Amino acid sequence: MIDGMTIADGHAHTYMDGLADKIVSSFTELHRMEPSPSLGKGTVDDLSRKMSDDGVDYTVLANFGPVKAMAKVNGWNLETAKRNRNLIPLVSVHPGMDPVEFLSLIGSGAKGVKMHNSIQEFDPCDPGLDGIYRICSDKGLPITFHCGEVSRVRLNGYADIGRIEDAVASHEDVTFILTHLAEGDPATVFRLADKYRNIVFDTSIAFSGEHCIHRIHDDFWEDDRNAAEAFRRIGCERIAFGSDYPFGNPISDVRRILGLDLTRDEKRRILGANTLALYGIE
Numbered sequence: 001m002i003d004g005m006t007i008a009d010g011h012a013h014t015y016m017d018g019l020a021d022k023i024v025s026s027f028t029e030l031h032r033m034e035p036s037p038s039l040g041k042g043t044v045d046d047l048s049r050k051m052s053d054d055g056v057d058y059t060v061l062a063n064f065g066p067v068k069a070m071a072k073v074n075g076w077n078l079e080t081a082k083r084n085r086n087l088i089p090l091v092s093v094h095p096g097m098d099p100v101e102f103l104s105l106i107g108s109g110a111k112g113v114k115m116h117n118s119i120q121e122f123d124p125c126d127p128g129l130d131g132i133y134r135i136c137s138d139k140g141l142p143i144t145f146h147c148g149e150v151s152r153v154r155l156n157g158y159a160d161i162g163r164i165e166d167a168v169a170s171h172e173d174v175t176f177i178l179t180h181l182a183e184g185d186p187a188t189v190f191r192l193a194d195k196y197r198n199i200v201f202d203t204s205i206a207f208s209g210e211h212c213i214h215r216i217h218d219d220f221w222e223d224d225r226n227a228a229e230a231f232r233r234i235g236c237e238r239i240a241f242g243s244d245y246p247f248g249n250p251i252s253d254v255r256r257i258l259g260l261d262l263t264r265d266e267k268r269r270i271l272g273a274n275t276l277a278l279y280g281i282e
């Protein structure tokens with residue numbers, strides 16, 4: 001809790017001990033991020049320590065794996081969340097996944113789906129995902145999409161905003177969380193917000209409290225007044241704080257949101273209430 005508000009970070013990544021170091025440095029290298037002491041270690045212990053030091057009550061594990069490692073990553077993620085009640089686990093899916101397998105992941109505690117289509121290399125509109133979308137709709141499970149380029153790195157077209165938009169448009173009964181403020185272009189954010197009611201935007205990286213990652217998205221979000229006006233225009237019930245830990249630093253983003261010219265209730269929603277509502281946590 002900070003200032004009497006429950007804080008829920010809607011977007012973080014953790015990796016198995018022993019692998020975290022290597023994965024974090026390959027990501028930062030790929031995305032040409034400047035080294036920063038506030039970069040996390042990417043382990044569950046490090047995340048948990050930061051959460052308790054900083055007053056973050058819940059964190060969504062938006063962990064995902066490539067198709068060949070998916071079963072292992074999903075299993076580890078769900079086990080991790082079972083041991084840590086304040087971690088909310090998402091799982092990965094792929095077009096060849098049997099819906100029965102997805103149902104069993106939900107039975108084991110999965111609270112939603114994370115798709116990083118460019119790394120996972122499949123189209124979000126692949127017909128092989130129809131059964132997964134149907135289950136998400138039936139059970140009210142949200143789907144979190146990685147969106148577009150990050151720091152000008154485009155691996156392929158699968159996470160381009162056009163592909164994401166097609167998936168959103170064809171599944172109006174599913175709630176989608178578009179990370180990085182849908183890649184950060186303000187005009188695109190407003191257009192999508194106006195057109196689709198089933199979108200929540202996550203603030204990660206695009207709106208950041210850390211200088212090292214400021215420069216990689218649209219400069220518009222560096223200005224607090226722009227950000228506050230934009231959040232209000234979209235509706236603060238549709239904006240969710242996400243840090244992208246270990247690549248972002250949760251508490252810096254929280255502090256920046258607390259400093260915005262918004263009402264206490266608007267901040268309360270952005271900082272946690274929206275995310276908790278999405279995952280059905282009281």
Ligand SMILES: [Zn+2]
Nearest residue numbers: 011013062244
């Ligand atoms: Zn992420």
